[in-house]
Amino acid sequence: MASGLVDFQGGTPSDAYDRLVTDLLAEYDAHLRTAAEVQGAVDVRRRGPLWIALFDRGRLFVTYQQLDDPAGRVAEVAALISDDDSIQQVEWKTRTHDRAPGLEAALDCAGFTAGEPESVMLGEASTLIGSEPPTGVTLRRLTVPEEMRAALDMQDAVFGGTPRAQRMLREILTRQSNGENVELWAAETNGRIVSAGRIDPIAGTAFAGIWGGATLTPYRGRGIYRALTAARVRSAMSHGARWIHSDSTEFSRPILERAGLMRITGTVPWTWQRPAR
Template identity: 30%
Template sequence: MTPEDVAAACAAWTWVPESATTVETDELLLVRYPVWFSRPLELLRLEPRRQLDAVVAEVMERARTFDDVDELLWWVRLGSPAGLESAVVALGGVVEETLDVLALDLSEPAVDLDVKAEVELRWNTDVTTERDAQLVQSIVFEDEMPPDEELESAARTAAATVLAGHGGCLVAYLDGRPVGAAGLAVGEHVARLWGGSVLEEVRGRGIYRALLSARLTYAREHGLTMGLVKGRVQTSGPILRRAGFSVFGQERSYVVPLR
């Protein structure tokens, strides 16, 4: 598992919900998320084939066509072209989040994460569990709750994908109360771990570790060879490193004003 392998797996990792609006060329991908997302407009991909300044200017021009959005979330990712970060700062971009990019060779023996028996885990294969997952993540990530039709659609999808080995979202419960959630998506041989979230008042009780252990077990059972995750430097990052993940770099998101 080389740095090039990890960078390629990161570049291939994009997620666009069916209800989103996209602007895509061979150089860029802009996504306008549904209204319940806290950051509705995001640049997911940038692969310049011309001078960087020209492509950056095009991103801003296309982003400004969304009249109801005042900010663009712009990610500087592994493999981004030299000079991009400086260009984003020159646009007025302010760092919102820095994530470690971590990967794990799933052919290596699993590390014992000392999972506590008090944590109950369920996949989001029904509407009730999907609603619990969204509730936790809306609190942690400061999003709004999706409408019921979105919850129903997500639960139907997960009922098929979890069984087929394509992943879903796990919800953690303490005494019947949803307190954590974390997803897994599959890309070729890669287990993409996303959305790990635990309510602040119950952190430190092994909930994130339980969600991580269960997802890694699922990945190994379905023949995946790499675990890939982008972890918050101060929270999930240390847990992931103790679980055997290695850091391959960092990615930063910038909030760029459009008006």
């Protein structure tokens, strides 16, 4: 990433901010889409601009850098899932800065459901490492599968919806066995996991993603999530990460903004689920 990204000389502060967001967005499109999003997939198919990644248990993830003929590309994916009964679930993320007229309408017509909007955050890793946990809270990387499962179950309880703990555990363990540096961290108090999240360095780049951050409601507002993020980022920096990105809910976005990350665009996960027989 060019050093000019942090050059605020010339123009007004607003101009400098807009230039920085534009530069960060260009880096996001170049480095954090397509191949970076399909790490851990068991198979990746290319259809024109589409990257269609197959994960375990019949899950597809669809991504791209630029999209031509949005309605036509959605129809391609719809035909694929119609022809293949093994596909049980599909996720397609839209980005607010993409030029893709008619995409949301096409997804809706194809039976996809829009999830909650999220903010794409990006910035210097070094801005996130200064926080320490409050008294009585311990931070550590989880390496034992039983502890990892407990943390992932806690995340399921926070997020609600379809349980993902067993699937995520398999995915993390598989990726780790393949030599990837994905890590799961937790914050504990009195032996109880109260917050957890992943750090996911992007192979071959100076980027890492922070994902899955969840904190039990009674423990929010104490700086635990901020400290857990700092611990994860310090670990990623030890592997060469300089830049951190995250798709953030409205719970975590303000924390990351206060730490120096910038909202560069928005994203909405659209999902399709095969009806139960």
